[in-house]
Structure formats: C-alpha cells, structure tokens
Amino acid sequence: MTDYAAQYYILRRADAVPYLAPDGDSVDRSLSEAPQPPGSPPLVFSNAFKERDRARRIKEVVPPVLFHGNDLVVNSSIRAALLELGLADVHLHPAIYIDDLDKWHEDYWHITFSRTFDCWDRNLSDVSEKFVESGGGERRYDVYEYVLDEALLDKTPLKERLLFQMGGTIDGFVFCHASIVQIFRRDAPSGAQLLLSAGY
Numbered sequence: 412m413t414d415y416a417a418q419y420y421i422l423r424r425a426d427a428v429p430y431l432a433p434d435g436d437s438v439d440r441s442l443s444e445a446p447q448p449p450g451s452p453p454l455v456f457s458n459a460f461k462e463r464d465r466a467r468r469i470k471e472v473v474p475p476v477l478f479h480g481n482d483l484v485v486n487s488s489i490r491a492a493l494l495e496l497g498l499a500d501v502h503l504h505p506a507i508y509i510d511d512l513d514k515w516h517e518d519y520w521h522i523t524f525s526r527t528f529d530c531w532d533r534n535l536s537d538v539s540e541k542f543v544e545s546g547g548g549e550r551r552y553d554v555y556e557y558v559l560d561e562a563l564l565d566k567t568p569l570k571e572r573l574l575f576q577m578g579g580t581i582d583g584f585v586f587c588h589a590s591i592v593q594i595f596r597r598d599a600p601s602g603a604q605l606l607l608s609a610g611y
Contacts, residue, residue: 415559416609420592422585423604424478429471429481432459443482444521446502453505454521456484461511471511476595476601481583483522484508492594498574500525527578532558539582543581551581557608
C-alpha cells in the first residue's frame with residue numbers, strides 16, 4: 412500500500428503575491444480551458460489589486476510563480492525545468508506580467524493542462540453533496556479534504572501524474588508530486604504555497 416497522501420502537494424498562491432488579472436484580449440482567449448495556438452501572442456496580466464496595494468504602500472515583489480485563480484504563471488527557469496520532464500498534458504504559452512510600476516516582465520509562461528486527472532476517492536474524501544455540471548456533463552464537486560484513489564494512481568505511470576490539474580472538482584487545484592516539488596521552491600520566496608494534499 413502506497414502512502415500517496417505524503418507524495419502530493421497542492422500549489423496555492425502565497426500571501427502578499429500579486430493576484431493576476433488578464434487583459435481584455437487574454438480574457439477572450441479562454442486561457443484556462445485549452446492550450447493557446449502555437450505562435451499566438453503572449454497572454455498579458457497585471458495585478459488585480461494594483462490600486463489598493465499602491466494606496467496601502469505595499470512594495471510589490473514579483474516572484475517566480477504567479478497565479479491567475481488556480482492557473483500557474485511561471486518564470487523561464489521553472490519552464491525549462493518542466494520541459495525537461497516531457498510532460499505530455501502540460502502546455503506553456505508566453506506570458507507578460509505588467510507590475511504595479513508598469514514595468515513589463517516578459518520572461519513568464521502560462522501553464523494550461525490539456526486534460527484533467529480525476530483521481531480523488533469519491534468514498535473517502537470529504538466532499539459536498541451538491542455539485543455543478545459542466546457543459547460536457549461532468550459533475551464537479553467542492554472537495555473539503557482529499558483522499559487520493561490508490562488503485563487509479565497505482566496503474567498510472569508516475570510520469571503521467573507528476574504535475575496535473577485535479578478533475579471532477581470546482582476548484583481544479585494543481586497537484587505536484589514530491590519528486591519535483593523543488594522546481595517550485597528553488598527561488599524563495601517562490602510565490603507558491605505547497606500544501607500536502609493529505610491536510611487539505
């Protein structure tokens with residue numbers, strides 16, 4: 412029996428990190444639903460709380476990992492490390508972050524998953540009874556505490572589950588295997604909280 416609860420981390424936005432807002436063109440491109448066509452323009456983001464942060468005199472720090480909801484935007488160093496893994500369902504598209512002083516940071520990449528991996532145990536996880544139904548008929552639940560499906564993970568090659576977006580949930584958190592978690596911790600503070608899935 413494998414202790415998968417100790418092997419997976421959920422990536423969440425750290426405190427005091429800019430909360431990304433896409434510009435009008437990026438919003439219209441369904442950036443969270445599907446990979447962007449190769450050769451299309453970069454996605455452009457700014458801090459959704461720019462004016463509030465400036466009024467509070469919060470000095471902005473632009474970390475290696477930024478978040479648009481639960482979507483990840485990572486710097487070129489992290490992109491290079493992910494490309495070395497050859498992850499089939501992970502797609503990286505150029506992104507630009509315009510900081511609170513209107514400086515353009517052009518060494519970022521937006522991560523999109525071409526498929527989700529629904530591997531939470533329906534019987535053992537703490538989950539709401541209510542669900543929302545997607546256009547494709549998929550039921551998505553609020554999961555309060557995750558227990559991963561051991562049988563499904565056992566038969567899925569590790570390379571196919573190193574980094575994935577959880578399916579069947581409203582949140583769609585990104586899960587990261589412990590063997591590659593250092594990619595998102597190499598530059599501290601990285602901008603990401605890594606929370607063991609067992610405690611979430």
